[in-house]
Amino acid sequence: MRKSSIFIIVTAVNILLIGLLTVHARYSQAMAATALRERAEMVRTLQLTDLCLFTEARYTRNPAMADRFAPFQDHPGAMEHFPSGSLVTPPSKRIHEFSP
Amino acid sequence: MNSPLNRHTNILDFALSSLLRRKSKNLSLLVVYTLIVFVIASLIFFVQALKHEAAQTLAEAPDLVVQRMIAGRHDLIPATYGEQISAIRGVRSVTPRLWGYYYDQVFGANYTLLVPENGVVEPGSIMIGAGVARNQRIKIDDMLTLKTSRNAPLLLTVQGIYPSSSELISSDLIVLSAEDFQEMFHLPPGQFTDLAVTVANPREQVTVATKIAELFPDTRPILKSEMLRTYDSLFEWRGGMMVVILAVAVLSFIIFAWDKATGLSAEERKEIGILKSIGWETSDVLQLKFWEGIVISLTAFLVGVVLAYGHVFFFSAALFEHALKGWSVIYPQFRLIPVVDAYQLTVLFFLTVLPYTAATIIPAWLAATVPPDAAMRS
Numbered sequence: 001m002r003k004s005s006i007f008i009i010v011t012a013v014n015i016l017l018i019g020l021l022t023v024h025a026r027y028s029q030a031m032a033a034t035a036l037r038e039r040a041e042m043v044r045t046l047q048l049t050d051l052c053l054f055t056e057a058r059y060t061r062n063p064a065m066a067d068r069f070a071p072f073q074d075h076p077g078a079m080e081h082f083p084s085g086s087l088v089t090p091p092s093k094r095i096h097e098f099s100p
Numbered sequence: 101m102n103s104p105l106n107r108h109t110n111i112l113d114f115a116l117s118s119l120l121r122r123k124s125k126n127l128s129l130l131v132v133y134t135l136i137v138f139v140i141a142s143l144i145f146f147v148q149a150l151k152h153e154a155a156q157t158l159a160e161a162p163d164l165v166v167q168r169m170i171a172g173r174h175d176l177i178p179a180t181y182g183e184q185i186s187a188i189r190g191v192r193s194v195t196p197r198l199w200g201y202y203y204d205q206v207f208g209a210n211y212t213l214l215v216p217e218n219g220v221v222e223p224g225s226i227m228i229g230a231g232v233a234r235n236q237r238i239k240i241d242d243m244l245t246l247k248t249s250r251n252a253p254l255l256l257t258v259q260g261i262y263p264s265s266s267e268l269i270s271s272d273l274i275v276l277s278a279e280d281f282q283e284m285f286h287l288p289p290g291q292f293t294d295l296a297v298t299v300a301n302p303r304e305q306v307t308v309a310t311k312i313a314e315l316f317p318d319t320r321p322i323l324k325s326e327m328l329r330t331y332d333s334l335f336e337w338r339g340g341m342m343v344v345i346l347a348v349a350v351l352s353f354i355i356f357a358w359d360k361a362t363g364l365s366a367e368e369r370k371e372i373g374i375l376k377s378i379g380w381e382t383s384d385v386l387q388l389k390f391w392e393g394i395v396i397s398l399t400a401f402l403v404g405v406v407l408a409y410g411h412v413f414f415f416s417a418a419l420f421e422h423a424l425k426g427w428s429v430i431y432p433q434f435r436l437i438p439v440v441d442a443y444q445l446t447v448l449f450f451l452t453v454l455p456y457t458a459a460t461i462i463p464a465w466l467a468a469t470v471p472p473d474a475a476m477r478s
Contacts, residue, residue: 002113004116015402018406024438025440029439035265036153036157038265039156039157039266039268040157043160043161043269045218046214047197047217048158049162049165050327051154051331052212052231052432053432055231056426057210061210064326065167065174065294065322083427087335087342087423087424088330094320094322
């Protein structure tokens with residue numbers, strides 16, 4: 001078989017795989033709809049405000065409820081020292097927030 | 101037959117043979133290139149799926165949360181605030197929330213203690229997240245001992261464990277009764293952590309929040325849209341980790357492009373010279389280099405994207421776990437719902453495939469315009 005044919009077949013297989021993965025994503029979303037609804041229901045009944053992603057510090061557990069300056073509130077020279085601080089930025093400026 | 105398709109196939113054949121002549125160099129280049137695409141595509145898939153999850157589940161979060169601020173810090177809010185807020189036109193209900201954090205000195209874990217609105221747990225019983233059960237190695241009907249603010253042990257029976265499918269929202273939760281919460285923290289009577297406000301008309305949320313802020317200047321109303329926006333900024337490019345990853349990727353591409361743009365090796369120049377001397381046109385040489393660039397960059401892109409999808413959605417982004425876990429003792433075990441953002445993949449395609457292919461063609465064009473004998477002698 002010609003080298004170009006092998007390359008075209010490999011590329012076509014890869015493109016087909018990406019197509020199948022897109023179909024898989026759609027299918028998974030449909031399959032997970034019930035679980036997603038259950039999670040949303042749990043958020044409603046427990047009145048949750050945040051995802052449980054980073055439990056290492058109070059302000060990273062509930063970033064939506066935290067102060068914008070939370071990592072630096074303990075003393076003026078306090079530095080952010082939790083790794084998740086490099087993954088999530090401070091909450092955006094709130095409409096009714098009058099402090100920084 | 102000499103159709104354009106046949107011509108391109110022949111040039112592609114020659115390009116592949118040319119790449120295979122420098123097998124080890126091109127193979128290592130392909131591996132590194134694939135790895136970079138894999139890391140960036142993994143991040144794109146992970147962040148999109150997480151944002152999708154946050155948007156879908158937190159759509160049911162309270163419309164407004166009112167916190168009281170004292171001396172610039174979040175403080176307890178009196179129930180009387182709730183009574184006055186519920187009198188504001190447009191407010192459907194005000195529910196005082198009791199929640200807080202508990203640091204377990206033995207396991208070094210932070211738990212979130214929460215009292216549900218409708219007493220789903222009896223005094224003396226708790227519902228826990230799967231992460232707490234895993235951390236404490238406890239199951240239903242086992243006892244969990246917490247230390248109260250007065251240093252007395254509080255024994256609680258595990259009434260239920262939230263399903264592992266809800267770990268992304270419940271992993272560190274300990275849901276307990278208001279009586280047990282009071283026993284734990286001894287809050288002053290009539291004081292709560294904050295207030296959850298439901299607004300009848302979603303379009304009036306900002307107006308209601310403004311009225312609350314005017315009525316109680318020492319409060320901070322947080323809108324649901326603001327809660328959701330917090331997760332839009334997750335893994336934003338300005339975040340430290342993202343800057344490092346993107347900088348590494350950009351630097352790698354600069355090195356690739358630099359390697360190509362600074363010129364061809366003597367062997368490649370000689371090859372171009374020979375091709376021109378046997379009758380190849382400059383455009384043919386450019387097509388040859390174009391196909392060489394496409395073979396490397398397109399293969400790296402396609403393989404990198406497929407591997408990234410598998411990594412994030414079949415192996416739960418295992419490579420990112422340590423970065424996400426940080427110093428957390430409790431880390432949720434979750435499988436994200438796949439989301440493929442065609443726009444971001446297209447941007448990734450144009451950022452990875454096109455610059456490399458362009459960087460391959462330009463030096464080849466410079467070499468192909470030199471007379472064949474000069475190219476061969478160089």
